[in-house]
Amino acid sequence: MSCKPFPKIKCVRALCQQGVGSDQGADCHDVADTHWLNCGLAPVATPMSVHAQYSQTRKSWGINALGSLVVEVEADDGTVGVGVTIGGEPACYIVEKHLSRFVEGQDPRDVELMWDQMFRASLNYGRKGLPVQAISAVDLALWDLLGKLRGEPVYALLGGKSKDRLPVYSTTGRPDIAKQLGFVGAKIPCPYGPSDGDEGLRKNVQFYKEWREKVGPDFPLSLDCYMALTVPYATRLARALEPHGLKWMEEFLPPDCYDGYKQVRENLRGCDVLLTTGEHEYTRYGFRQLLESRCVDIIQPDITWLGGITEARRVVAMAAATDTIVIPHGSSVYSYHLQYAFSNCPVAEYINMSHSADQLVPYFGGLFPDEPLPKGGFIDLPDRPGFGVTLKKDNLTRPYPRTDEESKRQADANIKRPMPQTAKMPF
Numbered sequence: 001m002s003c004k005p006f007p008k009i010k011c012v013r014a015l016c017q018q019g020v021g022s023d024q025g026a027d028c029h030d031v032a033d034t035h036w037l038n039c040g041l042a043p044v045a046t047p048m049s050v051h052a053q054y055s056q057t058r059k060s061w062g063i064n065a066l067g068s069l070v071v072e073v074e075a076d077d078g079t080v081g082v083g084v085t086i087g088g089e090p091a092c093y094i095v096e097k098h099l100s101r102f103v104e105g106q107d108p109r110d111v112e113l114m115w116d117q118m119f120r121a122s123l124n125y126g127r128k129g130l131p132v133q134a135i136s137a138v139d140l141a142l143w144d145l146l147g148k149l150r151g152e153p154v155y156a157l158l159g160g161k162s163k164d165r166l167p168v169y170s171t172t173g174r175p176d177i178a179k180q181l182g183f184v185g186a187k188i189p190c191p192y193g194p195s196d197g198d199e200g201l202r203k204n205v206q207f208y209k210e211w212r213e214k215v216g217p218d219f220p221l222s223l224d225c226y227m228a229l230t231v232p233y234a235t236r237l238a239r240a241l242e243p244h245g246l247k248w249m250e251e252f253l254p255p256d257c258y259d260g261y262k263q264v265r266e267n268l269r270g271c272d273v274l275l276t277t278g279e280h281e282y283t284r285y286g287f288r289q290l291l292e293s294r295c296v297d298i299i300q301p302d303i304t305w306l307g308g309i310t311e312a313r314r315v316v317a318m319a320a321a322t323d324t325i326v327i328p329h330g331s332s333v334y335s336y337h338l339q340y341a342f343s344n345c346p347v348a349e350y351i352n353m354s355h356s357a358d359q360l361v362p363y364f365g366g367l368f369p370d371e372p373l374p375k376g377g378f379i380d381l382p383d384r385p386g387f388g389v390t391l392k393k394d395n396l397t398r399p400y401p402r403t404d405e406e407s408k409r410q411a412d413a414n415i416k417r418p419m420p421q422t423a424k425m426p427f
């Protein structure tokens, strides 16, 4: 008995939204000016808070400047896989003009080969940030396609379920509502940064304390510091909030301050507050630094940013070897499938994207109308193949279209690549 034939990839398409601010999409920062994530309910400290001109709102410094990227990968039987990330039009350019050549014509099962070629070929301008986000969207589209071709959910492709149901906490401006909705915990943004001085620190403590009083002593309540603090400030803040039951302090330093994270860990020996980071970290090389130094208790890769599922499963395995918990940032179904598959990913994040954090709405805005929503503190996945969501393309455009002939030429280059004829030691 031989294996059944498998389709090859015919075409890669990179799409973005027509104008930012239209439908939010995969860029969770592209929200209304008065949205809670843009300081509509309370201030939110950011790395730009040190510049007074940009301290009032997050959109004032262009946190949403790039918008969404949507990648479609189409097999020659017409099946289409979808992946998303941020990066907008610049990311579309990278996917169409560069990454597509490593995907068109390939067997969709060869995800390791394609990831390796995309990453190595973009080393001279990539390694972190936008190019790896673009690779992520292509990789996620491949896994979605693979699931659809095999008629299985992605978690099943990754090894099956490691848990019957996935609990979920909420990042929100209204932890009281999150508690009522059954979430297993909540996380609020840190309002003030070091440039607001001692008064700002006192106001941060007061802000946390007020929410603690509203949700009661037993509801896990964490603080997201979005890269805004310094080593001494983060140390003082964690100590000040420990008596009020701070569950974890998240991303308190800029992501390149690896030594700073280690220093805060040292400063807080014996403190009950858990330390977390990783939302803006990329690939196994970046996460290795966080894991080896044991500077945090929890890593928080964004599956649509760090390199997609192919890279995320490596990072999850590395984290398991250091007994570090993985709680991915946002990324909805792209996280949930990974989390169902691996036992060291015990709880999911749901970022409440509603204007005033008082309703449950899809994380990816209008991109996937059938995106599963949390219910009673759990995320349950529908019985659908791939990532199980349907792309709504109404507001999407393809800024760098390529002809079918171009795709075919690239596909042929892969399909007809020469096979090795002479065996040799490959290192």
Ligand SMILES: [Mg+2]
Pocket (backbone or CB within 6 Å): 224, 226, 250, 251, 279, 329
């Ligand atoms: Mg965060």
